[in-house]
Amino acid sequence: MTASLEAAERLLEHLPPSPAVWCSGLRKRYGRQSAVDDVGFTVGRGEVVGLLGPNGAGKTSVIKILLGLVRPDAGEVLLLGRPAQEPVSRARVGYLPELFRYQPWLTAAEVLRLHVRLAGVQVPEEERRAALAVVGLADRVDDRVGGFSKGMQQRLGLAVALVARPELVVLDEPTSALDPIGRADVRDLLLSLKDRGVAVLLNSHLIGEVERVCDRVVILDKGRVAASGSMAELLGQRELRLRLEGVGPDAEAQMAAAGRLIRSGDWFTIGLPADEAASIVPDLVRDLVALGVRVHAVEPGRISLEERLLDILRAGSGGAR
Amino acid sequence: MPLRTVLTMAALTIHESARRRVLRAIVAMTLVLLALSAFGFSRIDAEFSGLTSGEARLVASVVLNLIMFGLSLIAALGTAFLAGPTLAGEIESGMALSVLARPVARWAVLVGKWLGLIVFGSGFVVLAGAAHFVVVWATVGYWPPDPVTGLGLLAAQTTVLLTLGLVLSTIISPMASGIVAVGLFGATWIAGIVGTIGELLDNDGVARVGVVSRILLPTDGLWRGAMHAFQDPTVLAVYGAGEGPHPFLGQSSLTLAYLGWVLVWVMLLLGLASVFFRRRDL
Numbered sequence: 001m002t003a004s005l006e007a008a009e010r011l012l013e014h015l016p017p018s019p020a021v022w023c024s025g026l027r028k029r030y031g032r033q034s035a036v037d038d039v040g041f042t043v044g045r046g047e048v049v050g051l052l053g054p055n056g057a058g059k060t061s062v063i064k065i066l067l068g069l070v071r072p073d074a075g076e077v078l079l080l081g082r083p084a085q086e087p088v089s090r091a092r093v094g095y096l097p098e099l100f101r102y103q104p105w106l107t108a109a110e111v112l113r114l115h116v117r118l119a120g121v122q123v124p125e126e127e128r129r130a131a132l133a134v135v136g137l138a139d140r141v142d143d144r145v146g147g148f149s150k151g152m153q154q155r156l157g158l159a160v161a162l163v164a165r166p167e168l169v170v171l172d173e174p175t176s177a178l179d180p181i182g183r184a185d186v187r188d189l190l191l192s193l194k195d196r197g198v199a200v201l202l203n204s205h206l207i208g209e210v211e212r213v214c215d216r217v218v219i220l221d222k223g224r225v226a227a228s229g230s231m232a233e234l235l236g237q238r239e240l241r242l243r244l245e246g247v248g249p250d251a252e253a254q255m256a257a258a259g260r261l262i263r264s265g266d267w268f269t270i271g272l273p274a275d276e277a278a279s280i281v282p283d284l285v286r287d288l289v290a291l292g293v294r295v296h297a298v299e300p301g302r303i304s305l306e307e308r309l310l311d312i313l314r315a316g317s318g319g320a321r
Numbered sequence: 322m323p324l325r326t327v328l329t330m331a332a333l334t335i336h337e338s339a340r341r342r343v344l345r346a347i348v349a350m351t352l353v354l355l356a357l358s359a360f361g362f363s364r365i366d367a368e369f370s371g372l373t374s375g376e377a378r379l380v381a382s383v384v385l386n387l388i389m390f391g392l393s394l395i396a397a398l399g400t401a402f403l404a405g406p407t408l409a410g411e412i413e414s415g416m417a418l419s420v421l422a423r424p425v426a427r428w429a430v431l432v433g434k435w436l437g438l439i440v441f442g443s444g445f446v447v448l449a450g451a452a453h454f455v456v457v458w459a460t461v462g463y464w465p466p467d468p469v470t471g472l473g474l475l476a477a478q479t480t481v482l483l484t485l486g487l488v489l490s491t492i493i494s495p496m497a498s499g500i501v502a503v504g505l506f507g508a509t510w511i512a513g514i515v516g517t518i519g520e521l522l523d524n525d526g527v528a529r530v531g532v533v534s535r536i537l538l539p540t541d542g543l544w545r546g547a548m549h550a551f552q553d554p555t556v557l558a559v560y561g562a563g564e565g566p567h568p569f570l571g572q573s574s575l576t577l578a579y580l581g582w583v584l585v586w587v588m589l590l591l592g593l594a595s596v597f598f599r600r601r602d603l
Contacts, residue, residue, distance in 0.1 A: 067422045069603040087424045095422040099415030105340035118423035
């Protein structure tokens with residue numbers, strides 16, 4: 001019996017680690033309103049995943065379901081390989097809520113001590129102080145939280161999320177109360193988590209932030225997953241803007257063959273697949289010139305995550321109509 | 322693991338109670354009550370100097386019960402308004418989110434809070450009650466026959482009320498839970514008096530009101546047991562036998578069965594609070 005158990009353990013050791021987050025078929029209704037409808041996604045170990053979507057898309061509800069704060073009507077969640085119904089699945093999870101508030105009668109150091117104790121890990125005093133220093137609260141360690149500004153409370157919340165040596169960090173709008181310097185700090189923090197192999201699930205309205213740090217994005221709309229994929233997959237398209245004169249039917253057909261073509265006066269915009277864009281552009285310009293087209297301007301461009309997000313959301317609402 | 326959570330949350334709750342303004346308010350109210358009763362008792366001695374020692378004990382005994390009622394009222398108000406905000410307020414403000422996202426079972430967080438509140442509430446009742454005994458002893462020389470049992474029952478009364486406050490705070494808003502708990506506490510006390518009147522008039526139906534209310538919310542029953550432990554045994558012989566029941570005299574000590582019911586009641590409500598809290602979306 002023991003031998004077979006050991007064998008099973010050895011077998012498990014050699015399996016790749018389970019994802020940081022795995023969820024499937026999540027549903028939640030509040031009264032007649034459906035907040036989350038058949039949501040499923042995965043956050044791999046060490047991966048930074050952004051959760052995007054308009055207000056009321058169900059992002060915070062999904063996060064709360066993952067952390068056992070909200071009971072789903074249906075669906076399953078595994079956190080770091082364990083079912084989320086077991087509190088122990090959250091032992092290595094750090095969380096900064098959208099609504100961040102900490103015990104005003106405690107000092108910043110006491111809040112961290114409380115969370116370390118609740119997490120059941122031993123973190124020495126210096127390490128706890130270092131967590132406060134990382135978020136810029138080194139000189140407020142022994143001050144009561146009641147006297148903190150909103151931004152400082154959010155920084156404290158980040159320290160709370162990071163202090164118990166997490167393997168997964170869930171950040172819900174981590175920069176909502178921060179000034180531009182604070183936002184830059186959070187970006188650096190996310191990059192350092194990524195370097196240390198800590199998985200991050202990030203819900204943020206600051207798309208630029210998400211685009212810079214995330215490996216993958218899950219876009220929610222009306223409680224459903226509208227799109228998901230790696231940055232390369234989602235932002236795969238490049239754009240080429242051309243200002244041309246003397247475009248005949250042949251030249252237009254040539255451009256349409258390269259990618260989706262939109263004409264506005266003498267400006268032509270062509271959507272190109274990212275991996276082929278580099279080789280297509282010179283050939284296309286050569287062919288156009290050969291067809292007698294006068295080329296005034298060639299502007300290669302990149303589709304931003306913001307444009308892509310708006311595209312996806314518009315397509316979604318168009319489909320619904 | 323759950324035990325560590327319970328102890329951590331209990332320590333946090335005691336810490337909170339000690340640092341919140343409600344503690345200062347309770348201490349101030351208690352000091353005022355102590356000073357007033359010291360003054361009052363010294364007046365009894367001065368104004369009724371013609372009383373025999375037996376009569377003086379009688380008067381002191383009844384007045385002490387009155388004062389202890391005031392004390393239990395402070396404890397009731399204090400704990401009900403402490404128990405309410407501690408859970409409902411934390412859910413409303415979002416403070417509960419980061420705590421409950423830790424690897425903790427919700428029932429363990431609830432029991433920890435409950436335990437912390439009991440230590441705080443009972444500690445207050447025992448300390449303030451003992452201080453009153455000393456005041457009464459110093460002014461009129463009266464010492465209750467069974468102070469330990471009496472204070473224990475008052476502590477139990479506080480526990481019952483804060484358990485009720487905690488259950489309510491898992492389903493309604495912080496302020497409302499405090500008000501409802503104190504309202505129910507007052508209603509049972511009045512029902513107790515109604516029952517006493519029923520006994521006086523030999524009306525079983527009215528007397529049953531008191532009995533039923535003492536079973537539904539055991540605060541009044543425990544309070545009567547505590548009074549019995551505080552008052553001089555001769556008091557009942559004088560008042561109780563001749564004139565029938567009295568709102569500030571305990572007729573008899575509590576039965577073990579009733580104490581057992583109180584224990585079951587508290588556990589039932591704590592279980593109920595755990596179920597409500599576990600199902601609650603944050």
